[in-house]
Amino acid sequence: MKKIKLIPLALALLIFLCGCKRVSKDANSSVIDVTSDIVSKVTSDASSGGSEATTESSSAKQPTASKITGNNKAPSATSGGTTAATNVSVSTGDVKQIKQVPVPHSGPAPKALDSLNAKQKEHYSKLYSMAVDMTEGFVSLGATYADINNDVAVAYRALLYDFPELFWMPSTYAIGDNGKNETCVAFKFSQNGQSSDYLIQKSQKAGMEAQLNAAVNAILSKCNGDIYSNELTIHDSICSAVDYVNSGDGLQFTSYGALVKRAAVCEGYSRAFQLLCNKKNIACVLVNGVALNSSGKLEGHMWNKVKLGNDWYHVDTTNDDQNLGSNGTFISHCYFNATDAVIGKSCNISAHVSKVSFGGQDANAMSYNFFSDACKATTYYYFNYQCSPYILTISSDMQQAANAIIAANQKGMKELQFAFLSDVTYESFAGNMSTYNNTLATILYQKGIQLYNMVSLGETVFYYWK
Numbered sequence: 120m121k122k123i124k125l126i127p128l129a130l131a132l133l134i135f136l137c138g139c140k141r142v143s144k145d146a147n148s149s150v151i152d153v154t155s156d157i158v159s160k161v162t163s164d165a166s167s168g169g170s171e172a173t174t175e176s177s178s179a180k181q182p183t184a185s186k187i188t189g190n191n192k193a194p195s196a197t198s199g200g201t202t203a204a205t206n207v208s209v210s211t212g213d214v215k216q217i218k219q220v221p222v223p224h225s226g227p228a229p230k231a232l233d234s235l236n237a238k239q240k241e242h243y244s245k246l247y248s249m250a251v252d253m254t255e256g257f258v259s260l261g262a263t264y265a266d267i268n269n270d271v272a273v274a275y276r277a278l279l280y281d282f283p284e285l286f287w288m289p290s291t292y293a294i295g296d297n298g299k300n301e302t303c304v305a306f307k308f309s310q311n312g313q314s315s316d317y318l319i320q321k322s323q324k325a326g327m328e329a330q331l332n333a334a335v336n337a338i339l340s341k342c343n344g345d346i347y348s349n350e351l352t353i354h355d356s357i358c359s360a361v362d363y364v365n366s367g368d369g370l371q372f373t374s375y376g377a378l379v380k381r382a383a384v385c386e387g388y389s390r391a392f393q394l395l396c397n398k399k400n401i402a403c404v405l406v407n408g409v410a411l412n413s414s415g416k417l418e419g420h421m422w423n424k425v426k427l428g429n430d431w432y433h434v435d436t437t438n439d440d441q442n443l444g445s446n447g448t449f450i451s452h453c454y455f456n457a458t459d460a461v462i463g464k465s466c467n468i469s470a471h472v473s474k475v476s477f478g479g480q481d482a483n484a485m486s487y488n489f490f491s492d493a494c495k496a497t498t499y500y501y502f503n504y505q506c507s508p509y510i511l512t513i514s515s516d517m518q519q520a521a522n523a524i525i526a527a528n529q530k531g532m533k534e535l536q537f538a539f540l541s542d543v544t545y546e547s548f549a550g551n552m553s554t555y556n557n558t559l560a561t562i563l564y565q566k567g568i569q570l571y572n573m574v575s576l577g578e579t580v581f582y583y584w585k
Contacts, residue, residue: 202291203291203292205315206294214256214301215256217254218248226400226402227397227402228397229404229490231280231489232277232281234277234472234489234490238267241260245258246278246304251285254307258303258305259302259303260301261302272481276482276483280405283390283394283397287318289318292304319370335378335398341356346401346427349399354392354450357395358436363384363437364384373390378395388437388440389421389423404424406424407419408466422436422462423435424492427499430498431493434454434455434456439455456504458495459495462494470487470488475487520559521559521563524559524582534581535582537580549575556570569585
């Protein structure tokens with residue numbers, strides 16, 4: 120992690136007296152060591168997240184790298200909503216009949232199902248029945264036609280977007296014609312060295328569903344307030360419980376991985392948040408796009424949108440879960456009920472499925488969304504709603520900032536969160552960060568307070584002291 124430099128001029132900041140809890144993601148941080156009344160060292164310290172493959176939409180506009188100061192996490196190649204199909208030959212004897220079950224359509228959130236055309240909805244319904252049953256072998260989806268492969272791909276992704284509780288579903292499936300002009304699909308198959316399978320065995324399903332339900336209920340039991348406070352409890356519970364882990368048996372992409380194994384990538388975080396919100400009657404959907412990682416590279420990413428009142432907001436639990444390296448972890452709220460403008464500083468949202476022209480491209484591998492509602496309201500953005508901010512003018516002597524930390528320390532607090540009023544003030548601050556930190560740390564050390572860490576994330580800054 121690089122050292123960050125800063126500038127002296129007077130800057131307007133919003134200071135938030137907000138408590139933060141444990142989390143585990145990376146951020147740019149400066150560890151401040153005060154051994155006398157002079158600051159002797161300002162170094163950078165943060166651990167980096169796993170390297171992940173790009174699943175970038177070809178139509179994505181690249182974000183400005185200079186605005187990204189935290190280590191944003193993004194999923195590996197099979198997450199961010201992407202799937203993969205294996206084309207195979209299907210014999211008539213391999214095809215099974217299944218009993219179709221009704222697709223539930225209750226709850227506060229819209230369904231990706233509603234974005235599908237008539238053919239895609241037919242496939243979605245059969246795929247749902249196969250998923251619930253954990254069907255082994257091939258099932259006919261009906262007569263083959265020119266666009267059926269892409270229609271099945273869109274339908275399957277829509278199904279996974281609507282039901283985060285189907286944690287056993289693979290990202291791969293087999294598809295082929297049975298020689299009778301019928302297209303058939305299988306989630307569990309093995310043929311000529313090619314195979315696909317559910318993430319768990321059918322015999323494990325009931326027990327693992329019970330584990331997931333227990334984890335869900337444990338968090339929901341703490342949600343006893345209004346819609347905003349319940350959403351905040353869900354957000355903070357996920358951030359405090361889950362470790363960002365980009366390896367494993369595939370469950371790191373699922374709600375089960377996040378809530379039971381407590382190890383997930385962005386897709387697992389997002390599906391867990393969706394599941395908990397919808398259980399608490401908070402409309403929540405998945406968002407697919409690309410984000411800049413700590414190396415400034417675009418990678419596939421997944422997060423959420425929630426609807427509060429009549430307005431939609433972005434929530435990114437993955438990037439609100441931050442790791443301070445040797446100095447512990449904390450929960451950020453930079454991306455809690457954020458607007459399009461805020462999320463756009465680090466992420467680009469993929470196009471709605473209705474705007475995508477697949478042409479000769481594989482719909483499994485492309486990045487697109489099923490929900491396109493704009494997020495422009497600021498009513499429930501964390502920094503507006505939660506923290507009762509006041510304006511603090513930071514000058515080169517840092518005395519007002521020191522006074523705020525001293526007052527917070529007297530209240531038993533050990534951290535303060537600052538949010539900048541504009542890109543300009545943040546970029547100015549970022550130009551001479553070491554000067555600010557050293558000045559502030561010196562003042563506080565003389566008052567018996569050791570400022571040991573500063574974390575720059577997005578356009579917020581956290582100071583930690585002992």
